[in-house]
Amino acid sequence: MQNVINALRVLEEVAARQPIGVGELARALGLPKSTVQRSLVTLHEAGWIRPGGEVTRWQVTSKALRLARRTELGLRDAAVPVMEELRQRTGETIHLMVPEGDAVVLIERLETDKPLRIVLPLGTRLPLHASANGKAVLAHLDRTLAELPGYTDTTITDPRLLRAELAAVAERGYADNRGEWRSDIAAVAAAILGPAGPVASLSVSTPASRMTEELRAEYGKLVRRAAATLGETLG
Amino acid sequence: MQNVINALRVLEEVAARQPIGVGELARALGLPKSTVQRSLVTLHEAGWIRPGGEVTRWQVTSKALRLARRTELGLRDAAVPVMEELRQRTGETIHLMVPEGDAVVLIERLETDKPLRIVLPLGTRLPLHASANGKAVLAHLDRTLAELPGYTDTTITDPRLLRAELAAVAERGYADNRGEWRSDIAAVAAAILGPAGPVASLSVSTPASRMTEELRAEYGKLVRRAAATLGETLG
DNA sequence: ACCTCCGTGCCATGACACGGCACGGCGTGC
DNA sequence: GCACGCCGTGCCGTGTCATGGCACGGAGGT
Numbered sequence: 123m124q125n126v127i128n129a130l131r132v133l134e135e136v137a138a139r140q141p142i143g144v145g146e147l148a149r150a151l152g153l154p155k156s157t158v159q160r161s162l163v164t165l166h167e168a169g170w171i172r173p174g175g176e177v178t179r180w181q182v183t184s185k186a187l188r189l190a191r192r193t194e195l196g197l198r199d200a201a202v203p204v205m206e207e208l209r210q211r212t213g214e215t216i217h218l219m220v221p222e223g224d225a226v227v228l229i230e231r232l233e234t235d236k237p238l239r240i241v242l243p244l245g246t247r248l249p250l251h252a253s254a255n256g257k258a259v260l261a262h263l264d265r266t267l268a269e270l271p272g273y274t275d276t277t278i279t280d281p282r283l284l285r286a287e288l289a290a291v292a293e294r295g296y297a298d299n300r301g302e303w304r305s306d307i308a309a310v311a312a313a314i315l316g317p318a319g320p321v322a323s324l325s326v327s328t329p330a331s332r333m334t335e336e337l338r339a340e341y342g343k344l345v346r347r348a349a350a351t352l353g354e355t356l357g
Numbered sequence: 358m359q360n361v362i363n364a365l366r367v368l369e370e371v372a373a374r375q376p377i378g379v380g381e382l383a384r385a386l387g388l389p390k391s392t393v394q395r396s397l398v399t400l401h402e403a404g405w406i407r408p409g410g411e412v413t414r415w416q417v418t419s420k421a422l423r424l425a426r427r428t429e430l431g432l433r434d435a436a437v438p439v440m441e442e443l444r445q446r447t448g449e450t451i452h453l454m455v456p457e458g459d460a461v462v463l464i465e466r467l468e469t470d471k472p473l474r475i476v477l478p479l480g481t482r483l484p485l486h487a488s489a490n491g492k493a494v495l496a497h498l499d500r501t502l503a504e505l506p507g508y509t510d511t512t513i514t515d516p517r518l519l520r521a522e523l524a525a526v527a528e529r530g531y532a533d534n535r536g537e538w539r540s541d542i543a544a545v546a547a548a549i550l551g552p553a554g555p556v557a558s559l560s561v562s563t564p565a566s567r568m569t570e571e572l573r574a575e576y577g578k579l580v581r582r583a584a585a586t587l588g589e590t591l592g
Numbered sequence: 593a594c595c596t597c598c599g600t601g602c603c604a605t606g607a608c609a610c611g612g613c614a615c616g617g618c619g620t621g622c
Numbered sequence: 623g624c625a626c627g628c629c630g631t632g633c634c635g636t637g638t639c640a641t642g643g644c645a646c647g648g649a650g651g652t
Binding site: 124125128153154155156157160 | 639640641642643644
Binding site: 594595596603609621 | 649
């Protein structure tokens with residue numbers, strides 16, 4: 123179904139560069155203008171894009187947002203109050219992430235008030251083995267570990283060492299990150315467990331310069347309790 | 358491009374009922390199993406859905422979320438801090454909505470702590486003529502008013518009366534809603550103006566029972582200032 | 593007046609979507 | 623044990639419709 127692939131590529135390109143017209147899209151995608159034009163008309167009929175600004179420019183509608191929101195099945199709604207309490211107690215940025223394939227995806231965040239802060243776009247994907255959220259999730263999965271790319275000099279790239287780390291995470295109830303993805307970012311995270319394993323995870327992220335060992339332990343306990351509360355709420 | 362339409366319908370149905378299999382989808386959509394099967398494989402290739410839970414069940418990925426987020430061009434990121442301050446000052450639920458066609462769409466919200474609260478799902482569409490956010494936006498547009506369906510006994514259904522109301526809104530700098538969409542919901546809202554007109558709006562929503570005339574005026578001033586701040590931030 | 597780039601529409605060709613059907617696997621009822 | 627129903631999957635002949643090159647009219651720019 124090549125045309126579906128094309129249409130979806132067009133949709134993504136519109137989202138990335140809106141408002142945009144037929145010609146520029148065709149050039150960016152390397153497709154004939156006619157093909158792009160037909161895709162645009164079809165996407166419009168289906169309600170995914172709309173003319174915007176000038177008549178011949180296109181933008182995506184809120185259809186994608188509604189669809190994305192339906193997929194979370196109330197996870198976000200249940201999580202936000204817990205996240206707010208966690209931010210109040212820590213004063214730091216709180217992230218809610220869900221596992222997807224070989225990564226964790228940022229679904230929601232509450233930022234710290236402090237001027238120096240971590241800001242990741244929603245939808246950001248982080249590696250399982252080099253993020254606090256990823257390790258919190260991994261500790262509750264039984265997955266073969268291979269291909270562990272390094273990002274900084276503290277990234278754990280040896281599967282045996284990672285196994286040991288994950289055992290410690292499971293024991294402790296929360297995972298931490300010591301600059302393993304970006305050297306100046308530290309975090310602690312705990313998995314939210316459903317009946318069939320981890321469904322998401324919560325984390326407290328700070329600049330490495332603010333994360334002392336005492337804070338790490340304190341935030342660890344807080345995030346562990348918050349994740350447990352949320353797990354019970356979800357049933 | 359019937360197959361694109363079909364594939365997008367399949368995608369929406371998967372989002373609505375995930376995790377779900379081929380047969381049930383085909384029945385729900387009234388399409389042949391083969392057609393649905395092909396659409397699923399294609400959507401999977403394109404990275405929009407993934408097998409989930411059982412091997413033959415499907416879920417949507419975070420692709421839709423990333424796409425939806427890119428469409429807001431940082432509006433949400435700029436708005437959330439302003440919304441937080443607004444909630445702190447009012448103690449009530451704050452909504453961020455954007456105009457789309459003949460409706461306003463809920464993009465982001467911060468809820469009140471109070472037990473009695475308004476909860477609308479993200480992506481909710483409200484009518485332009487019967488919501489505070491809609492009227493705030495309409496007051497800055499020059500649109501022909503027709504077809505004004507009534508929702509409650511306070512809904513303004515007469516175009517002439519609505520014209521007068523919108524003039525008052527433009528004068529005052531904020532719009533209000535006196536149970537015009539749901540009789541037990543009240544709100545005040547102000548438009549966020551870009552170079553080419555309203556791009557979004559902010560509102561404070563409360564149960565009708567809490568919204569006195571004094572509060573309405575106070576919240577109106579606050580939301581008007583917050584919207585102006587945000588408009589300047591966005592340039 | 594000329595040129596370029598825009599968005600749009602037409603059309604012959606042939607690729608491929610359609611959908612009926614069959615198959616193997618699994619759980620259930622008899 | 624056997625028959626049945628439903629599951630997901632894969633095959634294939636038919637004919638629909640996506641393809642993409644091309645032409646047209648309009649808007650700017652030079």
